[in-house]
Amino acid sequence: MAETLFTTTEATPPSEHGGGFPPFQKDTFASQLLWLALFFVALYFLASRLALPRVGSILEERRSRIAGDFAAAARMKDQADAAIGAYEDALADARARAQTMAAETRDRLNRQAEAERQALEQSLRARLAAADQAIAATKAAAMANVHAITEDTAIAIVARLVGMTPPRDAAAAAVAAVRKR
Numbered sequence: 492m493a494e495t496l497f498t499t500t501e502a503t504p505p506s507e508h509g510g511g512f513p514p515f516q517k518d519t520f521a522s523q524l525l526w527l528a529l530f531f532v533a534l535y536f537l538a539s540r541l542a543l544p545r546v547g548s549i550l551e552e553r554r555s556r557i558a559g560d561f562a563a564a565a566r567m568k569d570q571a572d573a574a575i576g577a578y579e580d581a582l583a584d585a586r587a588r589a590q591t592m593a594a595e596t597r598d599r600l601n602r603q604a605e606a607e608r609q610a611l612e613q614s615l616r617a618r619l620a621a622a623d624q625a626i627a628a629t630k631a632a633a634m635a636n637v638h639a640i641t642e643d644t645a646i647a648i649v650a651r652l653v654g655m656t657p658p659r660d661a662a663a664a665a666v667a668a669v670r671k672r
Contacts, residue, residue, distance in 0.1 A: 641666045649662070
């Protein structure tokens with residue numbers, strides 16, 4: 492079922508129009524100008540007395556609100572700048588205290604390390620002196636044994652070569668003479 496998209500209208504004869512477009516008719520032109528002037532004055536009066544003051548007050552309220560917002564923003568900016576300044580001062584103070592504490596700690600640790608180093612050096616010197624004494628005692632004992640061994644060796648060599656055992660005093664004198672050279 493297809494419906495037609497276009498509808499038809501009946502043509503109205505011009506006699507039923509009433510003589511054309513009313514604003515362009517000469518007999519009603521003067522009365523239309525009078526009504527135009529009356530409505531214009533009434534509209535102007537209403538606009539100037541009711542609408543324009545209201546729009547003006549709204550604009551003035553907006554101006555004052557914007558000015559207040561700018562003033563509040565300026566106050567907040569000043570407060571933020573003051574807070575930033577206080578933060579930077581506190582940060583600088585904290586850094587200075589931290590550096591002071593670090594320097595004191597470093598100095599204290601250096602003094603402790605120096606004291607420990609000196610104590611360790613003293614201990615090592617004492618151990619070195621004790622070791623030197625032990626070495627000297629061991630060397631003296633070894634040298635005493637070397638003299639006795641040298642004398643015994645000299646007696647044994649002479650006994651083998653000559654076939655006769657020399658007296659210990661003569662062997663000790665011969666060893667002492669060789670060592671003095």
